[in-house]
Amino acid sequence: MEQAIATPNKPPVDPDSSDLSLQWSRRLSLTTRILAVNILAIALLAGSLFYLNNYRDRLTEERLAQAELQLLIIGDALVDRSDTEQRKLVVQLATHLRNRIRIYDGNGIKVIDSFLLAEPAYEFIDPDTQPLRKDIARLLDKAIEFVVLTEPLGSYTEPTPDTGEAWPELRDLTPVSGPVSNVRLAPDRTPVIIAGAPLPRTGNGDGNTVLLTSNARDITRIVRAERSSVVLVIIAAALVSILLSLFLARTIVRPIRKLARAAVRVRLGREPEIAIPRMPGRRDEIGQLSRALSDMSGALRHRIDATEAFAADVSHEIKNPLASLRSALEGLDRVDDADLRRQLLDVANDDVRRIDRLISDISDASRVDAELARTRFEPVDIGRMLDELLASMEQREASSKIKIAYARPGKGAAMVFGDDGRLERVFANIIDNAISFSPDGGLIEILATPDGEDVVVQISDEGPGIPVDQREKIFARFHSDRPADEAFGKHSGLGLAIAKSIVEGHEGRILVHDKPAGMPGACFEIRLPKADSDRPR
CATH class of the missing domain: 3.30.565.10 (Histidine kinase-like ATPase, C-terminal domain)
Structure with missing residues (x-):
């Protein structure tokens, strides 16, 4: 950790630095800020997951609307048909639509079930029999749905016994009500479309209802494919962003830290010669800063050396008249001759005037640079x-x-x-x-x-x-x-x-x-x- 640069007095306030101050991020290092900015861009890219969630909801709504329309068509197709014809038509429709069609009488008793009359149009998949990658896919689905705040869906289970009252979609139907649809999740978290509707009144029975169910695994397949593409793009962008951030940190932060450490050593003054790296290969602002600091350090060292030499010269120049003055004053006590005493006093006066002139000129010479810088x-x-x-x-x-x-x-x-x-x-x-x-x-x-x-x-x-x-x-x-x-x-x-x-x-x-x-x-x-x-x- 670099030593802090301490200043004994409060530095002057620069009016031009107010727009350069940082508020919320002043405690963060430059590397952290670079990473934060790039990660923010990745977070914006991750916002596309919200769009995919809305896309899945629209697909589901279309399937629900499609199921309700199919119920209306099935109801019209079954009007005025015999039981045998209805059973045959239900099997045909279920096979072509890849749905399960069930018909319940007015008492809620199941009278027709396409899965009992023919080969099932679909089968639910047991997640325990699927490979690990499917478990990972389902885990990612849960994580993404949690992040995008998706409203959870209920689980699909076959009621026992299978009666009309066991299905919420059929429970509250009236002969004049329209179709009711819903979506739940199968054991493998694929959507199950459920739609119920009253059958038109026929001579074969009144109050009959029809229930249509289908396992829309294609919705999950489409959304997962799109999510996988987006996630891969996000991961690739994140890796590139991190690498670029580290590159920027290496090309910006490391040279600045190196310059700061050199500046601290210059301030401490514990080394006779401190070389500020000039970075001649860099033509950017960092290179300009390094060369400016190097020139400043050289000028400072030159000024310090000049000041030390000046102080030594001052000491030498003042010692000469002081020695002469001291000798003259010491001689006054040992000389009785009036003419010699007068000569010694003249020498002492000349030395005093010389010292006064030296001090005045030295003071003026030492103030020249500072006063010109402020003038x-x-x-x-x-x-x-x-x-x-x-x-x-x-x-x-x-x-x-x-x-x-x-x-x-x-x-x-x-x-x-x-x-x-x-x-x-x-x-x-x-x-x-x-x-x-x-x-x-x-x-x-x-x-x-x-x-x-x-x-x-x-x-x-x-x-x-x-x-x-x-x-x-x-x-x-x-x-x-x-x-x-x-x-x-x-x-x-x-x-x-x-x-x-x-x-x-x-x-x-x-x-x-x-x-x-x-x-x-x-x-x-x-x-x-x-x-x-x-x-x-």
């Missing part, structure tokens, strides 16, 4: 943003010896979707970095222009440039390759790392390369999707 992007005019940024930087002392040339794009030509505050931080960091590496009187060139589906911003300086093997490393956190004349600890080494995170969070790219035409300096290029681009954001 709703709005249209941003890069041209106007750079105008406002450069206007605010003119007041900075660091930029007084540096010239900045900005080729402003047309109004609305450089529109992107994003967070204007974060994007401004990107350009501020890169321009500040260019200022740091530019010589006195150097020129920084800024160009913003649309390029296909992107807006491209290029910031070039006249500094020493960046070697090819260092162009990826400069975006690493706490990278400390600074100008030789810059005071130690003035920068935290997080500016370009923060800029890269922000640009990538806007689905963009940041690159660095040499200035064109072999001119000295570096050129930073930022590409962001245009606001009217169809690229997903």
Whole structure:
């Protein structure tokens, strides 16, 4: 059994998941639901047994109506005939109709019986003498009749003595009443058709009645044949349905369980590397889910590794100024010279400012990804943003010896979707970095222009440039390759790392390369999707 995925806090409610919730079946496994749906289809197919039951009832009703009609014909045929002629005609009719015909006088005494005058037209079968398959057939008949709620029929027995009063079909007859019919079951559960009617008044006697009985085994044979066909179809469909259900369970449930177990292991985090199966051979939704989970797990592992590396870097970067601060403070107790004490205090103050700058930049760097994931992007005019940024930087002392040339794009030509505050931080960091590496009187060139589906911003300086093997490393956190004349600890080494995170969070790219035409300096290029681009954001 898989371990439950526990969450310490109540998860947020997804408004789109209300139509995906299950009510009556939420406690059932997916395999059980698949089987239940397929079995329901089989149950609907089994409903055809109700139709067969109605079909048997209609056949029986037709036989009862036929028996009543035969009684009327027999009665008309026996009118004004002598006893000898009546006996001869009864035998002929019983033989042709395969029935048993009995005639009772007004006192209920049997006067004619076709079975006593000739060979019986039918015989009841003793079920004890039949093979096992007939017992199984009768057992199935009982089971099906119970399932379809068939009204039970009485058993047929020959009365002793055989008189008119012994037959319910004859007991209440009057000379003017019509035929009365009924059906009962023989010992082998085949229907026995019983019909009685008064004979027309004749000179041979008044108040005579006639009783007709027949064993309609053909009804049972027809219905059993149809039921057997239906049952075979139901059994075959059930087997196919179960096999298909197991196939679906194997192709759907087992991969989902495998993915769930892998996700639990990822959550527990007890293994250094957990591979989510990608199922490259599956092109369906399960395959898409497995690859999405694998990519998510990889991204999560990458983020965890980056966080651990970041924490280690933070610890290392903060230890250095802390060690310097600690050394300066410990030296204050051992130094009496006022100038040395002032120098130690200056070192301590510099270390405090460096730690404060580190903490501020570390806090900002750690919040970038999370804040961008929650931020709703709005249209941003890069041209106007750079105008406002450069206007605010003119007041900075660091930029007084540096010239900045900005080729402003047309109004609305450089529109992107994003967070204007974060994007401004990107350009501020890169321009500040260019200022740091530019010589006195150097020129920084800024160009913003649309390029296909992107807006491209290029910031070039006249500094020493960046070697090819260092162009990826400069975006690493706490990278400390600074100008030789810059005071130690003035920068935290997080500016370009923060800029890269922000640009990538806007689905963009940041690159660095040499200035064109072999001119000295570096050129930073930022590409962001245009606001009217169809690229997903």
